[in-house]
Amino acid sequence: MTIAKTQDGELSEQAAIDRLLKGMFDAAIAIAQPAVRIPKFLPKVPAGRVIVIGAGKASAAMARAFENNWPGKLEGLVVTRYGYGISCERIEIVEAAHPVPDQNGLLAAARMMQLVNGLTPDDLVVCVISGGGSALLPLPIEGMTLTDKQRINQALLDSGASISEMNCVRRHLSAIKGGRLAAACHPARVLNLLISDVPADGLHDIASGPTVADPTTCNDALAIVDRYRIVLPPHARAMLVDGTAESPKAGDPRLARVETHLIATPQMALEAAAAFAAQHHVAAHILSDAIEGEARDVGKVMAAIARQVARGDKPFSAPCVILSGGETTVTVRGNGKGGRNVEFLLSMGIALNGEARVHVLAGDTDGVDGREEIAGALLRPDTLARAREFNRSPMTSLENNDAHSFFQALGDSVITGPTMTNVNDFRAIFIDAPGNTQQTNKGISHAPSA
Template structure:
């Protein structure tokens, strides 16, 4: 049975983990990032468009710092609206699209369809924009897109694979929105929520060129045995339905900036740990794979640190980001971050010096309004006392149910940004005094 740390020590560790998560979110706030990327005023109209969980906050930040005329429309997730005076904010569903998203996508295409060379379109894009801009290719319905999207979410496909399919079944994604803006100039300000910061994967790349093909999308569908309506398969089988590619003249006046990234968030968390005299090590900001398998790997690393001071000396924090996947087989309430955390805990089996926090920086892990959770050495023991067998919960994809009954969920509310998953593992050293301070 693991030996519990004194409450004061546990509280300090919780505060360290939560403080790092807060720092990762704070550095990626639109109000912090947008002012650094304001363009010169155009000779013609300035139109602001966008989509994503952070898009409304991005619009507000742009509006607050732009003294001249502008107009625009952005679409964000329900509950993520931020009031603006000159830019209209529309709310729609995520992760499965709805009619509001379809109407907003149609309006965006209409808004940019008759621009001149003197006009400037500022496109504010963040994670979640793919579901928020559903515009099916001719022959498909919104219901078709909803079913395909849900099948992709449950399949275990990576975010890059899912977005490849989404782009090629969409009349707005994969550079098609940018092509509609031609001949106007387009300035993309993007908050990255994807591994390796592939701009064509952020919200499925509505305003950037698409390096993938219909054939790539069809191969992904077949690899994961996703059932498609006949008309969707016909679209992917016809090369005339290709998205705009690099070098397309309609995209020649597109300029793109990544204003916030997962690595930036991890570096902010590492700086927070350093201010509390705890060394932090960033493994990667682009880890992918099944959440439960990543949990096992991270458990092996943490155990090696705890028992052998390899590859890092304890006490320390091990940080990572990226976007894992979950192949849904159960009926529970889960998300990729809490599934990772539960798998990590099972593999650690009460390792007494290891604590962790995993969460989604947008405040929503899976479909729950819960960002993630905390893991402690006594987590499994407490869960069993509550009648929550850890392995049973994992097999049922019920990690939210598991951590919520323990009171260990991390709830942030809408964070107004999205720089992907955040994972912090703290390894203490029982034979050394705590290195943490109360320095703010």
């Protein structure tokens, strides 16, 4: 077995494991970069205009990649999160707020609808869409204001609703989501280039599906609103009740010329991480790219699996890494900094209670976990012991939804900055070989860092 060398000598076992976990996270992000994926899906040059529109945390990078590889004329408008803008020469990039929408997003959404108005069958609309687009295109239905959208969006985020449930409500309270943007492009051809950040890659859930048919109904949205006790403006609720807020469905003739490609997915990212692990002689097992549920509950389940591997060598043999993705939820009860990935980690750490040989990284591939400019964090066997030295109570932090502060105090946050992509949550659980501790140099082989 070899351990990577540094100028100061051999890496510690912990440093080597951290490098493995971070390397897998980096590999997952790298495979989903727009500059890598967009050139594989360029369409033929049409007879008419080419208009690029889109929204999401990766949309500006997607627009730049398309522009850099497009041989003809084009124009367009794309909206992305503050701090995620990348300048283009022919496509206007607007920055707006996420996850709670703002006026910039509202104005950009209205302008986008105007831009695609009056197109012809010879024209081509290229839609570059990624996760985050729901908040970035806040164009409400009649009877609702931006303030209403902000309040409802925050209530959904705090409710514990799944991403599919939240997006169902968003689609039916929107004048642009749920296929309405594609319908506005008719009769032009529409080419969707999508980066998926949702479980099972549901097209209608990526940015709430502005350019694809919506399989859900007003009744579905109403049931979700009632389940989580979300208060709607009376007129908006009435539109759900009588069906006037219904979205375009499959078979709608306005969507007949829509073509969709998933250019990057969570599964693709997990496979890239598994390949990185294999290069470093560690067996990797992908559980699922679509795990949902309360973050703290998922943390307990993953702790049980990791403990079974560490103590019983089942269902996998150590050393190994267990990979998963998806999008958990957090029901906000406290006033902490939140973050579903760090809440998952803290819950898992409490359940593991210092279990030797189990090391975990969890993070959001867009670089932002919750409302913090932090991707996620690392969990180690000594995390709880070190927390006690800092007078940090894991349980108190968990109950206050304040896992970000917990891991920041330990220096264990994972900070990437804007990654310019978004293929959902990433979780890597490394279980070291039997008999190894953090102080040994056994059980893992690492190449030198670049």
